[in-house]
Amino acid sequence: MTRTITVTRAWGSAVEGRALVMREGFSPRYDLDRWTGVISRIGHSSEGESIKDRILIIPTSKGGVAGGWAFYDLLHKGIAPRGMVFGKLNPVMVQGAVLAGMPIMEGWQENALDLIGNGRLVRLDPAAKTISLLD
Amino acid sequence: MMSNLSAMDAGTMTLDEEEQAMLRGDKGPAVQEAIQFQIQVGNFFEARRFVRITHAHVMGDIEVMGDGGLQHLRRMGEQHATCSVPTSSNAQCMHFHADPKLRQDEAEMAKENDILARYQGMRIATTDSCIPYQNVYQPKFGEHVAWGDTGTVIYANSVLGARTNFEAGKSSFAASLTGRTPEYGFHLASARRGTLSVQLQAKMVDCADWGALGKIVGHPHQDYFAVPVIEGCDRMPMSDDLKHLGASLASYGSMAMFHLVGVTPEAPTAQAAFGGRAPTDTMVVTDADIQAVYDAYRYREDGASIVVFSGPQLSLYEMQRLSELFDGRQVAPGMSAVVTTNHMVYSDAQRLGYAGILERAGVTILQGVCFYILQRLSKIREENGWTNLISNSGKLVNTITAHRFNTVLRRTADCVDIACTGELR
Numbered sequence: 001m002t003r004t005i006t007v008t009r010a011w012g013s014a015v016e017g018r019a020l021v022m023r024e025g026f027s028p029r030y031d032l033d034r035w036t037g038v039i040s041r042i043g044h045s046s047e048g049e050s051i052k053d054r055i056l057i058i059p060t061s062k063g064g065v066a067g068g069w070a071f072y073d074l075l076h077k078g079i080a081p082r083g084m085v086f087g088k089l090n091p092v093m094v095q096g097a098v099l100a101g102m103p104i105m106e107g108w109q110e111n112a113l114d115l116i117g118n119g120r121l122v123r124l125d126p127a128a129k130t131i132s133l134l135d
Numbered sequence: 136m137m138s139n140l141s142a143m144d145a146g147t148m149t150l151d152e153e154e155q156a157m158l159r160g161d162k163g164p165a166v167q168e169a170i171q172f173q174i175q176v177g178n179f180f181e182a183r184r185f186v187r188i189t190h191a192h193v194m195g196d197i198e199v200m201g202d203g204g205l206q207h208l209r210r211m212g213e214q215h216a217t218c219s220v221p222t223s224s225n226a227q228c229m230h231f232h233a234d235p236k237l238r239q240d241e242a243e244m245a246k247e248n249d250i251l252a253r254y255q256g257m258r259i260a261t262t263d264s265c266i267p268y269q270n271v272y273q274p275k276f277g278e279h280v281a282w283g284d285t286g287t288v289i290y291a292n293s294v295l296g297a298r299t300n301f302e303a304g305k306s307s308f309a310a311s312l313t314g315r316t317p318e319y320g321f322h323l324a325s326a327r328r329g330t331l332s333v334q335l336q337a338k339m340v341d342c343a344d345w346g347a348l349g350k351i352v353g354h355p356h357q358d359y360f361a362v363p364v365i366e367g368c369d370r371m372p373m374s375d376d377l378k379h380l381g382a383s384l385a386s387y388g389s390m391a392m393f394h395l396v397g398v399t400p401e402a403p404t405a406q407a408a409f410g411g412r413a414p415t416d417t418m419v420v421t422d423a424d425i426q427a428v429y430d431a432y433r434y435r436e437d438g439a440s441i442v443v444f445s446g447p448q449l450s451l452y453e454m455q456r457l458s459e460l461f462d463g464r465q466v467a468p469g470m471s472a473v474v475t476t477n478h479m480v481y482s483d484a485q486r487l488g489y490a491g492i493l494e495r496a497g498v499t500i501l502q503g504v505c506f507y508i509l510q511r512l513s514k515i516r517e518e519n520g521w522t523n524l525i526s527n528s529g530k531l532v533n534t535i536t537a538h539r540f541n542t543v544l545r546r547t548a549d550c551v552d553i554a555c556t557g558e559l560r
Contacts, residue, residue, distance in 0.1 A: 011179045025357050025389070029199070030537050033513075041536045060357040063386050063534065064285045068304020069200045076203025090359035090389045091176065091320060092303040098175045099207075099305045 003133040005112050007085065010126035011094065012103030016134065017082040020054035021118040022046050028074070029066035037079030052079045055124060057116055061089040067096035075100045083124045085112060085131060105131070146178040148317065154185060157313060165214035169309035176306065177317025186279045186298075186318045190272050191222040191311035193259060194283035194303065197247045198228035198510040204304075205246055208253050211308070218258040219314040223272065225284045226265040226448060226477070226505040227251070234499045236471060236519055239511050247510070259311070263503030264477035265447045268295065269374060271479075276400055279322060281310030285385035286378065286447050286530070288321075292392040294377050296400040298322045301359070301391060320360075321391050327401060328410035329364035329394050331356060332417040336367060337425045341546040342379040342453075345372070346529020347428040349383020351420055359389050361415075364408040366396045375450055382447050383529035432532075432543040434559045438522030442554040444547075445475035445506035446531030451483055457498075458489035460551040466497035467557035471519065475501045496555075507535040516540060525553050 023045035026032075033040035037052045051074075061067070074080035083103040086093060097104035103124050112131060116122060121134040140146045143158060150158065158174070160167040173185070195204060229239055229247040254261050262271050267282075268290045274280045274297035281302040282288050291297040300320040302310055310316040320326050333352055339345060352363050363384065372380075372395070384390040394402035402408035434440075444457060454476060466472045474493060476484065481502045484490040490500055501509075509515065516538055524540040526532050527550050532542035545553065553559060 009179055011175065029508075030534055032537060034201075040539065042539060060389065061359070062357060062389055064389075065194050065283055065301055065303035066199050068283065068302075068306060069195055069204045072207065072304070073199070073201030073203050076201055076206075088358050088360075090301055090391075091180070091306070092301050094176055094179045095301075095303045095306040098172060098179075104179075 003115070005115060005131040006109050007105040007129050007131065008107030010105040010129045011098065012083070012101070012126045014123065014125045014127070015055070015083045015103050016121065016123045017053055017055040019057050019116045019118060019120050019122050020046060020049055020051060021057045021113060021116055022059065023113070025060040025062035026056065026058045027062040027064065027066065028070035030063055034070060034074065037074065051081045054081050055122055056081050056084045057112055058084065059087045059113060061086055061093045065092050067092045068099070069096070071096040071100040071102055075102070085124065105129070140175065140178060145174050147181045147183060148174055148177050149184050163215060165211050165216035166312050169312040172305055172309050173313065173317055177319060180317065180319035182317035182319040184318050185315035186322055187315050188220055188279045188281045188310055190274060190280045191218065191220055191307050192225060192267055192282040192284060192287055193222060193307045193311060194225040195250065196228035196508065197243050197250060198508055200250070205250060207305070208250060212253050212256060216257050216312055218311040220311060221272065222259045222311045223262040223264065223267050224254055224259050226508065227263045227503050228508045228510040230501040230504045230509065232499065232501050237499065237515055239509070243510050262477060262479070264479065265505055266378065266450060266477065269378070269450050279316070281307050281316045283307035285391070286382035288391050289381035289385045289393065290378060292321050292327070293381060293394065293399050326360060327362065327392060328412050329362045329408040330412060330415050331361055331363045332414035333363050333365040334367050334417070334419045335365050337420050337422045339368070339372065339376065341527065342375055343527040343529065343544060343546045344425050345376045345380040346383040347425050347544065348420060349380050349529050350387045350428055350533070351424055352418065353384045353386070353388025353390055356416065357388050359391055361388060361390055362392045362394065363390070364394045364396065364402065364405055364414070366405050368395055368398060372398065375453055378447055379529060386530040386533045429544060434543060435522045435541045439469055439520045440523040440525060440559060441471040441473065441519070441521045442525045442550050443473050443506050443531060444527060444550065445473065446526070446528040446534060448505060449474060449476045449480065451480050454480060454484040454489045456547070457551070458492040460548055461496040461498060462492050464496055464555040466554050470554050470557050472498045472554040473501060473506060474498055475504050475506050478502050507531055513538045523559065525550055
């Protein structure tokens with residue numbers, strides 16, 4: 001049986017992709033090289049990994065307003081993630097995701113960081129507010 | 136725009152007649168697209184209605200918008216998008232300065248000029264300022280605004296008692312066009328009550344101390360809806376102190392509000408600030424804790440160093456103090472020093488002689504930008520061989536890390552000494 005995790009809030013269309021599980025907060029301004037799509041901040045838990053076509057699983061949103069434009073810009077550059085799931089987020093992430101048409105979720109009952117291994121295939125279903133682990 | 140709602144469905148939100156007209160397209164496609172966007176965001180947070188705003192502050196430059204964002208802006212222009220409330224613009228990414236150390240891309244400069252011209256066409260006053268609350272517009276207690284820069288938001292909520300969320304990217308533009316914003320988060324009294332108790336026992340002697348406090352409180356509590364209540368401040372802090380505290384809390388903690396008991400308007404007492412809530416955590420911050428923040432930074436031995444006063448832009452009084460500290464001195468060979476401020480402050484700093492003193496000391500003053508958002512910054516760093524970046528801004532030493540600087544926080548006078556002696560201490 002497919003394992004599913006329920007989330008509190010969600011927006012967007014259903015999407016599948018490989019998870020990129022971060023162990024710390026994420027900001028596209030502080031942590032990401034927005035020209036390559038690679039996590040560039042020295043010492044970030046996902047330093048060196050590309051976010052392209054991944055589903056980002058992130059404990060918290062960090063810092064500022066860059067995400068409001070950045071996800072749309074990443075989409076335009078062809079290096080955007082397919083979706084994002086946050087333990088806790090700020091409105092910037094929602095505003096940026098809606099502009100980019102990128103599914104976004106917040107708040108997991110069970111700790112998704114422990115249940116979803118990095119690189120696993122997952123499906124986000126915002127209408128059902130579920131994350132399914134597919135492999 | 137993909138969505139959980141159809142284009143004409145308001146979901147959790149109840150719309151008045153004017154808002155329904157906007158959604159139908161009666162006020163043109165730009166307003167229609169704006170309110171559709173706002174309804175999607177409002178529904179995520181289960182907003183029930185819109186609140187009217189008096190002012191918007193928009194954020195966007197070619198570095199963060201990219202060509203995709205610029206295309207979006209151009210389309211808004213073709214749709215005759217016009218701000219319905221007074222609107223200002225945030226710090227931008229292009230300094231237009233001749234300093235060869237800080238060279239930027241000419242093609243991107245042309246795009247940035249296009250962005251600024253389009254802003255002006257939309258009735259946005261291009262103040263290029265991340266400190267509008269110090270010299271552009273100060274919303275009053277209880278006034279709803281839509282501001283698109285975190286440092287401005289936390290200052291408005293905390294110090295002025297105005298009400299705004301982080302309104303990023305298209306969000307503040309949309310609010311500016313419709314003259315309203317979905318009522319969620321810090322527009323609601325319930326979100327503004329304190330959640331976290333901070334007993335301040337440290338003597339705060341410099342704006343960098345306030346930035347350090349923001350790191351101590353913000354970093355372990357990264358949560359937009361966390362609201363620290365700080366007690367024990369033994370003197371009345373200046374606007375610049377609270378600017379650095381707010382910018383740092385917003386940067387490390389993604390926070391949008393704090394209370395300083397006896398200082399900020401919703402905190403006459405700690406009890407009032409918490410509004411009946413029990414704090415989820417209690418912290419004590421001493422002089423030793425502040426010192427430990429400074430001590431934790433390490434210099435790298437390789438490469439050159441730059442001292443930066445930026446993030447947020449400097450006020451006129453910060454420019455005055457810095458000019459006094461640099462007066463009669465010179466930036467040391469091999470060192471670089473940069474200040475950023477907005478056009479309004481620069482103009483007065485020039486008139487009053489502060490800018491001249493700084494420039495004669497070898498300091499580069501950039502207008503209308505903030506250092507960490509400069510276009511082409513990673514390449515500029517590489518070209519100059521900069522490894523260490525020393526600053527008195529708690530925010531800047533955090534936000535600039537994607538460009539792979541090794542950052543060091545120091546008090547203002549120490550930063551000036553480092554710039555003028557080249558001794559990394």
